[in-house]
Structures are given as structure tokens and as C-alpha cells.
Amino acid sequence: MMVRVPLRPLAQILTARDSGDNPDDIEKQNVNQRYITYTDLTQKRAERRLFFVGIMFLVSFALVCARMTVMASSEVSAILTEVSTTKLISQRSNILDRNGNILATNLPTIALYARPQVMIRPKLAVKKLIKIFPNLDAKKMLDDFTGKKTFLWVKDKLSPEQQQAVHEIGEPGLMYGPREMRLYPNGRFASHVLGGTRFNNQSSTNADMVGSAGIEASFDSFLSDRSQQGKALQLSLDLSVQAAVENILGGSMDVMRAKGATSIVLDVITGEIIAMVSLPDFDPNNRQLVPLGKEANSNPLFNRAVQGVYELGSTYKIFTVAKALDLGLVDPETEIEVFRKTKILGTDVRDDHYKVPKLSVTDIIAKSSNVGTATLASKIGRNNQITMLNDLGLFHPTEIELIEAKSITPLRPKKWIDSSTVTISYGYGLSISPLHLAIAYATLVNGGYKVTPTILKQNNKDLGRRIISEGTSNHLREILRSVVQRGTATLGNVEGYEVGGKTGTANKQKIGAKGYDNDRVVSTFASFFPVKSPRYVLVVSFDEPSYRGGKEKSERSAGWTAVPVSAEIIKRIAPLLNLRPSFDSDQVVQIAR
Amino acid sequence: MRLIFYSFSLISVMFLAYLANLESVKTKATMHSAKLLRTEVGELKEELNVLNAEWAYLNRPDRLIDLVKWNYKELKLMPISAKNFKSIKSLQFSQSLEKKEQ
Numbered sequence A: 001m002m003v004r005v006p007l008r009p010l011a012q013i014l015t016a017r018d019s020g021d022n023p024d025d026i027e028k029q030n031v032n033q034r035y036i037t038y039t040d041l042t043q044k045r046a047e048r049r050l051f052f053v054g055i056m057f058l059v060s061f062a063l064v065c066a067r068m069t070v071m072a073s074s075e076v077s078a079i080l081t082e083v084s085t086t087k088l089i090s091q092r093s094n095i096l097d098r099n100g101n102i103l104a105t106n107l108p109t110i111a112l113y114a115r116p117q118v119m120i121r122p123k124l125a126v127k128k129l130i131k132i133f134p135n136l137d138a139k140k141m142l143d144d145f146t147g148k149k150t151f152l153w154v155k156d157k158l159s160p161e162q163q164q165a166v167h168e169i170g171e172p173g174l175m176y177g178p179r180e181m182r183l184y185p186n187g188r189f190a191s192h193v194l195g196g197t198r199f200n201n202q203s204s205t206n207a208d209m210v211g212s213a214g215i216e217a218s219f220d221s222f223l224s225d226r227s228q229q230g231k232a233l234q235l236s237l238d239l240s241v242q243a244a245v246e247n248i249l250g251g252s253m254d255v256m257r258a259k260g261a262t263s264i265v266l267d268v269i270t271g272e273i274i275a276m277v278s279l280p281d282f283d284p285n286n287r288q289l290v291p292l293g294k295e296a297n298s299n300p301l302f303n304r305a306v307q308g309v310y311e312l313g314s315t316y317k318i319f320t321v322a323k324a325l326d327l328g329l330v331d332p333e334t335e336i337e338v339f340r341k342t343k344i345l346g347t348d349v350r351d352d353h354y355k356v357p358k359l360s361v362t363d364i365i366a367k368s369s370n371v372g373t374a375t376l377a378s379k380i381g382r383n384n385q386i387t388m389l390n391d392l393g394l395f396h397p398t399e400i401e402l403i404e405a406k407s408i409t410p411l412r413p414k415k416w417i418d419s420s421t422v423t424i425s426y427g428y429g430l431s432i433s434p435l436h437l438a439i440a441y442a443t444l445v446n447g448g449y450k451v452t453p454t455i456l457k458q459n460n461k462d463l464g465r466r467i468i469s470e471g472t473s474n475h476l477r478e479i480l481r482s483v484v485q486r487g488t489a490t491l492g493n494v495e496g497y498e499v500g501g502k503t504g505t506a507n508k509q510k511i512g513a514k515g516y517d518n519d520r521v522v523s524t525f526a527s528f529f530p531v532k533s534p535r536y537v538l539v540v541s542f543d544e545p546s547y548r549g550g551k552e553k554s555e556r557s558a559g560w561t562a563v564p565v566s567a568e569i570i571k572r573i574a575p576l577l578n579l580r581p582s583f584d585s586d587q588v589v590q591i592a593r
Numbered sequence B: 001m002r003l004i005f006y007s008f009s010l011i012s013v014m015f016l017a018y019l020a021n022l023e024s025v026k027t028k029a030t031m032h033s034a035k036l037l038r039t040e041v042g043e044l045k046e047e048l049n050v051l052n053a054e055w056a057y058l059n060r061p062d063r064l065i066d067l068v069k070w071n072y073k074e075l076k077l078m079p080i081s082a083k084n085f086k087s088i089k090s091l092q093f094s095q096s097l098e099k100k101e102q
Helices: A010-019 A023-073 A075-084 A124-134 A137-147 A160-169 A212-218 A239-255 A313-326 A360-364 A369-393 A403-407 A419-423 A434-445 A469-487 A562-576 B003-060 B063-072 B095-101
Strands: A102-114 A150-160 A172-182 A197-198 A208-213 A260-267 A273-279 A333-339 A341-344 A349-350 A358-360 A501-510 A516-529 A536-543 A589-591 B091-093
Touching: A010 A023, A102 A160, A124 A137, A150 A160, A150 A172, A160 A172, A160 A341, A172 A197, A197 A212, A212 A403, A239 A260, A239 A273, A239 A349, A239 A536, A239 A562, A239 B063, A260 A434, A313 A360, A313 A369, A313 A419, A313 A434, A313 A469, A313 A501, A313 A516, A333 A369, A341 A369, A349 A369, A349 A419, A358 A360, A360 A369, A360 A469, A369 A419, A369 A589, A434 A469, A434 A516, A434 A536, A469 A501, A469 A516, A501 A562, A516 A562, A536 A562
Parallel strands: A589 B091
Antiparallel strands: A102 A150, A102 A172, A197 A208, A260 A273, A260 A536, A333 A358, A341 A349, A501 A516, A516 A536
């Protein structure tokens, strides 16, 4: 606290008077002193304030500089995102085939919704809407329009013509919301692989699309991931091959009056699915949800190629032979005694149509002998048989990326007794999907490497682990070739391409009773081509075919049904797959100028 | 001297402020045109997508097969098969061509 000094201190005045000085000088001196103290004080205060203001200016300047530096050094995209307009299009990535053809894409469309509170003439609106959309339920719609609801969806997708027609109703309570719809431009082709989508979380301005089946469901997170910036999903399917297979199979299914048919074309090295057909099929643009239920087999949504498990009959015989050859128990020429009727491991086995006493291992497959195969199965034993089938992947779901395949486990006996060993060797007692069969055949003929199926295009893929030796694989190729040359599949010969394969005609189990039905069969032909250096496996299977072809008795066996159809398919698709045909004769061709 | 210094500083500040404002106006204009361009790009992409979808729809296998059937008389198109291939050895060039070569 500052002590205020009086201007005329009495002590000093008295002293000055005593000494004869002028006491006013003392007052002047003190006034002067007081002024100096005051100016010092105000100067210091002003300096403090100026310093503070200076600091404030400096901080503000630094802030402005920093902001300018940040703006100058920021990325262009950061600014662009701020000004980007939100576009609906390409909400979901496209799906392409291996050659870049579009299998699934998006189209902008309009959804119709209603606000009953602002409707003027709801009855008239319902009447006119029914004329435009005959499938809508008029009664329910009228209840909704006249009820307490404030908002309801009328139609998911509107074509421009339909939108115009709704406009012309002139009802202010009918409104439109922008949408993106999934379009499958190829219609029914590859419908089971593609699956379908549905709308989720609908609002008047937007709706999410989610995959409900097939690839759309299993790759849903990839397809709907916006950070992929519209990167397409490329499948291993070849649209031309798929279309050719689907057309031939569809035509044949009608001729044979079969309940269903399926076909798979598989690359034996990479495991890529080139074509996958399941009939009857559906249009993914208009996928009607029908629960699979008990009659799943006749449901168009059911994918027979991966979801259907069947006892595929004699096509299994090659697995037993493969193990016997691989163990060195026999070679292709080894002769085996074949009785017409015998007991093997306590199970009755018959071969009604052979009269020869002995068959070579090659002929056991070529002529499809149950007794011969069962004899070989008894030689290799139960454990070796189980190991072989397990190595070929016949006990587990396939690893294909389709959502439907993940839960499909082959049906095998709960207890693997001796009779199981015998019956499974020629195709009864183990139910697998046609895809399982294709994978197993690919493994047997590609040099013996395990094949992992995939629906995505592969550029480079390492070979799987070895299941059988290369020598065994070579033998199997020759044996399977003999089936087409002189065995049960002679109708499978294709000009220019060497085909090998094995037929299988399996009786279906009786409905509601024990035993098998002779009139209801699953006819299958598992083939591969070209024999010398296999590239593709083709599996064709018909459910309950019956081919008359001008004969009195209808033919159901694979040799008359699946085999000629396979031959027709190979004839069509081999050139599409860039396979060079082999030339038997060098017939001279005149080239015109 | 001090007056000159102060005047110069003031004029410099005003000039720099003018330049900064000019840049700000330019940036705003560029951002606006970028916004317009992005909208245009979005619309063009949408159009391209629709055109691609239409092209895929026009080239769907069913339609191509029908076109082949309808135009068989003129074009005589058949599925490609092994018969369409021959080995190079089996080709014999016409004599006129050979003579020319000689």
C-alpha cells in the first residue's frame, strides 16, 4: 500500500523556518516527487497493457497462419468430399462373369408409398391402382388407405410407364421414393448361383439392398461395401458356357420328362466353377420366396447342384478302384472273378447282365460290375475305403462360397458296417451332392491333387495336397476312357474331343416305405475332357428321367439319358472353352482365294 | 521516417488482404465448379450404368439365340464345333495362289 506523504510536512517546514529557507520550496519538491511517482506508475500499467495486446495479436496471427498452412497442405479429396453430392447409384457392386459380362447390376427406379392422411379419394385410388398393378390385394389396400395408418408402402419397384399411370390418378396421397433395384440382365441364366436381393430398412429417400441367397448373400458385405468404390465381383462362371449348358439341359429335361436336372462344369486344376445349372430354375429379377419344406426337390429355388444329396450309384465305383490301384493291390489288367450272384462280406451282390467268369479291373468299370467293385472293396478294406472317401471330401460340406452349400453335409451311415463297405462301393448308402462328385472326379483325373471348388475367378492357384499318385491318376484316365469307348457310355463319344467318364443309375428310395423303387432313378454321368490332359469335369444328372425315343420300353439308365446329353454339352462348350480339337484324319481342305 | 514506415505497413496489409480475398473468391468459385462437375460426373456415371445394363440386357443369351434363329436364312449362323477346326497340314492352297507365289 502506498503511503501518502503530506505536501507540507510540519517537521520539514519548521526546520526550514529555523534555517531561514523558503518552506514553499519543500511543497514544490514534494509535488514534483508525487508527479514522478504517478507517471512511473501509469507508464508501467500502459506497458503491461500493450504487452498483453501484443501477445493477443501474436496468438491470433499464429492461429491464422496455422489455419492457412493446414488449408494449403490439405488433400484435394478432403475438400472434394465436402462438396460431393450424395448419389444413389452404385450402392451395390456389380457381379461379372469371367469375361467381364454383367451378371448383376443396379438400375435407378421409383418406389410407391402412400400417406392415407392426405388422400382425397382413397376408394378411387385403390380402384385405379388395381388396374395398374393387378397383383395387389384391393381389400387390404382399401383397409389401409381408410384406416389409421399414416404411412405405407404400396410397391417396391415402378417402371417409368407405371409411374406415369400412377401420376395420372392425380391422388396427392400417393408419393414416390427414389430406389435402386438389382437387375439380372440375363434372366434365368445362373439364377441359383446369383441368388437374389431384397430391400431392408426402407425409408422414403433410400433403402438398403441385402443379399437373400446365392452369391448375393455370401458376398453381401463385399458387394455393399462403399469403400470398394464400385469394384465388381468377378465370378469364375462363363456366361456363354452357362447358357449353352442350361439350354441343352433344359431341352433334354423336357424330352425325358425328368423332375429335375443339374449340371456342373468344373476346372480340374483351379477348382473354378465354369457353369452350374439346376433345373427347374427361377428368374432372379422376380424371385418369389417359397419355403423349401418337404417338397424341396421340386422347388425352383432349390439348388440341386449343391443342396441336393443323392445316392449317385455306379459313379462311386471308380473311388474303390482308385484306392485299390493306389495301394498296388491290382493293376488295370488284373482279372477278378465275377459271379452273377454272390455273397461278399456277408452281403448279397448281383450282376444280372454279365455271363463272363472274369473281368479285368478296367472292364469292371467299363461294364459297371457291382460284384467286381464289391470284391475290390473287400480287398482294400473298410478303413482304406473310409480314408479314400474322406480324402476326396465326400464326408464334409464343400468349400464353395455359396451360402446354401455351407450347411449341406453328405449323408453317411451312422455305423460303417461290412455291408456299408460293399453297398457304398457301388453307390448306395452314401448321399452326396453333384458338386461333391465333380470335385472327387477332378481330384482323380488331374494327377491326384485335391481340388477346392470356387465360384470366384482365380488367376493363380496352387495345387492342393496329393491324394493319389500320378501313376494311379493316369491309369484312372485310361479306365474311364474305356467306359466311353466300349462300356456303358458309348453314346458319350464326341468328335474331336476325347471324353472319359463313368455312368451311374441309382434307384431312388421308396416314399414312405423301405427299399428301392425300380421305376424312379437318378441318372448321372461324371465325365472329363480331354482325356490326355484333362481340363474340365462335367457332371450331368437327371432326377427321374424316362426316355422313350420311339421304343416300347422307356429307358432310364444314364447311358441313354445323361450320357448323350453330356456329349451334346461337350460338343458345344469345348470350342467355347478354347480347347483345340484333335484331328484323326488329315483330310485335305481346299482353301478358296 | 516513422510516418513512411507506418504508411507502407498499412498499404502492405491492405494489399495482402486484397490478395487473400481474391484467392478466397477464386477458391469458392473453384469449389462451386467442382461441385457442379461432381454432380455431372455422378449423372454421367448413372447414365453409363444404365447404358451398360441395357447393353447387357440386349446381349443376353436368350435374345442372341433368338436373333440367330430369326436371321438364319441370311446369316446361316451355327454353333461352333470341332468341325470348324482343321489342322494346318490339311490345308491346300488353290493353284492360282501357288503360281503367284512362284
